[in-house]
Amino acid sequence: MNLKQLSELLGLSQTTVSRALNGYPEVSEATRERVLRAVKETGYRPNKAAQRLATGKAGSIGLVMPTAPGHQSDVHFGEFLAGLGEEAVRHDFHFVIMPADPDDEVAALRRLAISGNVDALFVAYMRGHDPRLAMLKSLSMPFVVHGRSFGSEPDYPYLDIDNEAAFYEAARLLLQLGHTRFALMNGPAHLDFAIRRRNGLIAALDERGLELAEDCTSHTVMSDEEGLIAMERFLQLAERPTAILCSSTVLALGAIRAVNQAGLKLGEDISLIAHDDVLPLLKPENFSVPLTTTRSSLRAAGVRIAQRLIGTVKQAGSFPEQELWKTELIVRASTGAAPQS
Amino acid sequence: MNLKQLSELLGLSQTTVSRALNGYPEVSEATRERVLRAVKETGYRPNKAAQRLATGKAGSIGLVMPTAPGHQSDVHFGEFLAGLGEEAVRHDFHFVIMPADPDDEVAALRRLAISGNVDALFVAYMRGHDPRLAMLKSLSMPFVVHGRSFGSEPDYPYLDIDNEAAFYEAARLLLQLGHTRFALMNGPAHLDFAIRRRNGLIAALDERGLELAEDCTSHTVMSDEEGLIAMERFLQLAERPTAILCSSTVLALGAIRAVNQAGLKLGEDISLIAHDDVLPLLKPENFSVPLTTTRSSLRAAGVRIAQRLIGTVKQAGSFPEQELWKTELIVRASTGAAPQS
DNA sequence: AATGGCTTCCAAAGCGCTTTAAAATATGTA
DNA sequence: TACATATTTTAAAGCGCTTTGGAAGCCATT
Numbered sequence: 184m185n186l187k188q189l190s191e192l193l194g195l196s197q198t199t200v201s202r203a204l205n206g207y208p209e210v211s212e213a214t215r216e217r218v219l220r221a222v223k224e225t226g227y228r229p230n231k232a233a234q235r236l237a238t239g240k241a242g243s244i245g246l247v248m249p250t251a252p253g254h255q256s257d258v259h260f261g262e263f264l265a266g267l268g269e270e271a272v273r274h275d276f277h278f279v280i281m282p283a284d285p286d287d288e289v290a291a292l293r294r295l296a297i298s299g300n301v302d303a304l305f306v307a308y309m310r311g312h313d314p315r316l317a318m319l320k321s322l323s324m325p326f327v328v329h330g331r332s333f334g335s336e337p338d339y340p341y342l343d344i345d346n347e348a349a350f351y352e353a354a355r356l357l358l359q360l361g362h363t364r365f366a367l368m369n370g371p372a373h374l375d376f377a378i379r380r381r382n383g384l385i386a387a388l389d390e391r392g393l394e395l396a397e398d399c400t401s402h403t404v405m406s407d408e409e410g411l412i413a414m415e416r417f418l419q420l421a422e423r424p425t426a427i428l429c430s431s432t433v434l435a436l437g438a439i440r441a442v443n444q445a446g447l448k449l450g451e452d453i454s455l456i457a458h459d460d461v462l463p464l465l466k467p468e469n470f471s472v473p474l475t476t477t478r479s480s481l482r483a484a485g486v487r488i489a490q491r492l493i494g495t496v497k498q499a500g501s502f503p504e505q506e507l508w509k510t511e512l513i514v515r516a517s518t519g520a521a522p523q524s
Numbered sequence: 525m526n527l528k529q530l531s532e533l534l535g536l537s538q539t540t541v542s543r544a545l546n547g548y549p550e551v552s553e554a555t556r557e558r559v560l561r562a563v564k565e566t567g568y569r570p571n572k573a574a575q576r577l578a579t580g581k582a583g584s585i586g587l588v589m590p591t592a593p594g595h596q597s598d599v600h601f602g603e604f605l606a607g608l609g610e611e612a613v614r615h616d617f618h619f620v621i622m623p624a625d626p627d628d629e630v631a632a633l634r635r636l637a638i639s640g641n642v643d644a645l646f647v648a649y650m651r652g653h654d655p656r657l658a659m660l661k662s663l664s665m666p667f668v669v670h671g672r673s674f675g676s677e678p679d680y681p682y683l684d685i686d687n688e689a690a691f692y693e694a695a696r697l698l699l700q701l702g703h704t705r706f707a708l709m710n711g712p713a714h715l716d717f718a719i720r721r722r723n724g725l726i727a728a729l730d731e732r733g734l735e736l737a738e739d740c741t742s743h744t745v746m747s748d749e750e751g752l753i754a755m756e757r758f759l760q761l762a763e764r765p766t767a768i769l770c771s772s773t774v775l776a777l778g779a780i781r782a783v784n785q786a787g788l789k790l791g792e793d794i795s796l797i798a799h800d801d802v803l804p805l806l807k808p809e810n811f812s813v814p815l816t817t818t819r820s821s822l823r824a825a826g827v828r829i830a831q832r833l834i835g836t837v838k839q840a841g842s843f844p845e846q847e848l849w850k851t852e853l854i855v856r857a858s859t860g861a862a863p864q865s
Numbered sequence: 866a867a868t869g870g871c872t873t874c875c876a877a878a879g880c881g882c883t884t885t886a887a888a889a890t891a892t893g894t895a
Numbered sequence: 896t897a898c899a900t901a902t903t904t905t906a907a908a909g910c911g912c913t914t915t916g917g918a919a920g921c922c923a924t925t
Contacts, residue, residue, distance in 0.1 A: 196876075232641050237880055238913060299571035408807050436806075462597075464746075465748050527881060640911085
């Protein structure tokens with residue numbers, strides 16, 4: 184069933200039917216209803232490709248998904264997507280996902296943009312000096328980045344959390360508790376959030392004349408396994424750290440196992456604060472020792488970015504270009520006073 | 525830059541340029557190279573919407589993503605998507621993801637199909653007597669189902685793992701170890717895999733004249749938290765189960781915490797076998813007591829389904845309609861002889 | 866009856882591509 | 896040289912929609 188057939192069925196022109204469907208005023212309420220009823224009965228749906236060709240728009244937001252045979256999938260990606268989806272479904276928007284090798288992301292993004300089947304772009308996994316920014320700006324297509332790019336002028340539309348403040352505050356709490364030996368379990372070093380969280384921690388330490396030792400820093404993929412490995416390494420150090428900042432609850436999972444295996448008590452021998460993206464499968468309050476966290480919902484960020492993206496495409500209202508969300512510092516049992524020694 | 529402009533630039537007709545690009549034989553090698561070079565220089569990319577309108581195809585596979593304000597995102601979804609993506613990127617295919625309320629899945633699937641912007645459909649989260657099957661069959665669009673639908677004639681293209689055999693074998697192992705009191709921590713009861721795993725367990729128990737008690741069965745979303753809750757319930761039973769079958773390593777995570785909190789030893793007081801989808805962030809060999817598992821890679825399944833879907837769309841070779849993969853039973857330390865009591 | 870202003874509808878062009886049918890050019894044969 | 900055949904190129908139609916620029920119908924005013 185296409186427009187032509189539907190209009191013939193109704194004895195109307197394609198124009199009229201199209202207008203009735205798209206809410207144009209120059210069609211009587213009587214005929215509009217007649218059209219709508221026919222649509223219900225026949226199950227007619229406009230062909231999106233044709234619609235896009237005619238209008239240049241078809242209600243889709245594009246994103247590239249890094250993937251490769253060795254490449255680990257990322258829980259955070261799924262959770263964020265759920266947020267985007269939650270908003271998209273309200274506006275009948277869909278996603279076009281272009282899988283791409285992580286080394287090929289900038290080219291993939293360009294391909295996606297000029298393929299002409301997305302109205303707007305979403306970009307994540309931002310790095311320091313991210314090369315995608317220049318390309319995006321040259322594109323004249325709406326986009327929003329999740330995160331920022333350390334070292335680039337912040338003149339692009341983004342939504343980010345204040346990673347620096349988050350880890351600064353977390354470190355301050357631990358300092359107040361008397362800790363002096365810190366370690367950081369971070370995400371991959373080139374990623375923006377990792378850079379900023381590290382900076383936040385360093386800033387707080389610096390205020391007390393402390394330093395973050397090189398061997399008390401790990402930058403890894405954020406998996407359970409890497410968390411375990413990193414923590415094991417920390418625990419074997421001569422000057423064992425007592426305060427750990429951890430970029431993800433997933434990393435914390437492994438880290439805590441290492442703590443337990445070493446026969447140490449979390450919240451007594453070792454204090455740990457993790458960043459919590461509010462992953463539904465891993466709640467910090469349910470850990471055997473509930474985790475102190477810096478919290479910000481990844482999913483909420485997804486919803487908000489979808490709002491901005493869709494709003495811009497539909498030209499419905501205007502939005503702030505830059506948003507920086509504060510994280511919450513939630514104190515639970517994994518943090519305690521520094522052990523005497 | 526569009527075809528017309530490109531052809532004018534080259535002094536050729538659109539036809540010739542189009543043919544050169546699409547590998548048709550009726551164009552000389554000389555001109556083909558000339559065209560290809562111009563494409564490189566100008567960065568021309570055909571408009572996918574126009575291509576789709578003209579050919580009916582544009583290299584996309586469609587899927588609906590269940591999402592709603594309360595709806596939890598699912599790690600398994602992300603991991604599967606990574607598998608699909610790994611294959612899709614090799615063929616320059618992309619995904620069109622339609623987010624939809626879980627209650628609206630069959631309608632969403634239909635909308636996606638007749639929207640005319642996908643070439644094939646992928647369907648997951650199969651239920652018993654799944655209503656989507658009838659719709660899919662009526663659609664004349666290629667599709668592959670991940671999983672099966674218990675109670676429906678298996679005459680549709682699917683790829684599934686042998687869930688029944690997996691849990692049957694797992695239960696047999698535990699029976700051989702002397703266990704007689706079993707419990708099952710399963711996924712949502714209406715899902716096909718949950719039905720079959722339960723059946724597998726029941727079949728094995730039945731051979732020994734044993735039964736699976738109602739209060740030793742839990743059907744929940746597969747999260748850490750639910751695992752903890754379910755296991756706590758089991759441990760409070762008068763006749764405490766000693767053998768646990770668990771549908772996910774994520775559930776196991778919570779379950780094990782409950783075991784530890786109760787002061788019990790995994791692999792001694794309680795034996796547990798979990799199904800392992802090979803999620804990169806949660807490796808069963810890294811659990812503090814390494815987990816015995818039934819294993820099958822979700823990601824590999826994604827790759828395979830993408831192969832079949834893309835192969836069918838491109839009409840490149842033929843594929844088996846139905847595939848049933850065996851799982852591996854991998855014995856680690858979380859299973860041991862039944863405790864004397 | 867003629868004019869103007871609304872409302873309601875329509876014919877046709879155009880979005881950027883593919884593909885059919887036909888034309889132009891090159892090659893081989895009698 | 897003329898003709899048939901093969902090769903290379905092109906003009907134009909069509910995919911299903913939106914939208915521009917009119918036209919037709921209806922009413923109230925002059």
